[in-house]
């Protein structure tokens with residue numbers, strides 16, 4: 001089968017739902033556990049579970065982070081790479097505790113799909129709702145709901161049906177457009193890498209098959225956009241603008257505009273490590289040379305001259321607060337978007353969102369892990385897209401100017417005031 005690209009996904013679940021076991025089993029079924037590691041796994045499993053000496057405890061393959069968790073060390077997301085003959089995967093494994101919502105948001109911000117795990121005995125929990133809301137907020141549209149521990153509810157189809165029915169209602173509310181559900185028994189690998197004789201009423205694809213056939217496209221601007229990462233100027237004869245195309249396509253000879261200053265030029269060369277291209281498309285890292293010397297620097301956006309990005313300095317945006325100290329309106333933060341950093345103030349919090357129920361509540365401040373819908377004021381106008389159209393040009397982080405810590409992430413919704421130099 002052809003290689004169908006790279007899928008980035010995230011796994012979400014509450015503690016003890018079986019996340020580590022499921023992920024370990026997935027790696028095993030994908031053939032990603034080498035022999036020496038299998039020998040160690042058998043030995044460690046025997047040591048821990050004297051009552052069942054022949055069973056493998058797959059959670060040991062992925063539980064490396066647990067020690068850190070127990071010591072209360074703030075951890076980031078663990079990214080794991082694996083592949084099957086059909087596709088490559090990067091999975092962000094995010095801890096389930098509430099205090100780690102910020103890590104989950106980080107993992108979700110680059111993912112195209114979420115595997116949401118629930119324990120069949122418990123059904124949907126507040127965490128299930130919170131994780132699904134955060135995934136939707138961060139732009140994930142595809143979810144696989146894995147109802148785990150089906151062996152502990154006698155593999156009853158009616159229990160599975162009730163949970164999936166409730167989840168589909170939630171997914172509808174959240175705008176999660178593609179939802180696949182399946183029953184699994186993580187330790188046995190039932191419906192993980194192979195069909196299950198213990199769950200004969202389920203005839204659908206396995207988890208691995210669903211991951212192999214998921215949509216890998218991401219929301220990106222239709223028109224050409226490239227944030228300038230750096231200006232490459234090895235000598236006086238060469239000046240190139242390096243970056244990764246984040247929307248549309250560009251051909252040699254195209255007319256572009258450097259935003260926000262709106263300087264126009266034509267593309268002379270599209271240079272890559274593997275030689276020149278006649279055309280570049282979204283996802284490619286390139287260096288552009290132009291037909292005239294113009295002033296462009298890191299943070300600027302090069303765009304299609306006929307269809308430039310809108311430019312604005314006031315926005316409505318969702319903000320997920322990650323700071324230990326509360327977000328206070330009118331305090332100055334650095335806002336980093338694309339490759340640009342500007343000064344920003346949250347001028348008002350319109351409401352905060354109860355992440356468990358999606359109810360909108362009045363708020364004067366945002367605390368750690370809270371989500372608010374805010375008005376933001378920048379000291380410079382920037383080219384942008386709404387987050388729904390472009391994660392690169394619509395997603396930002398907020399940085400504390402004293403500690404330099406990342407204290408929030410946000411998603412631009414729309415401009416409250418457009419800059420006047422754009423038509």
Ligand code: GDP
Nearest residue numbers: 015016017018019020021059148149185186187
């Ligand atoms: P995590 O905290 O979500 O990573 O959960 P773990 O993977 O550590 O699993 C928690 C416990 O549930 C462990 O004792 C697992 O062996 C057990 N477990 C996980 N999945 C299943 C399942 O499908 N059936 C049964 N019977 N036990 C399971």
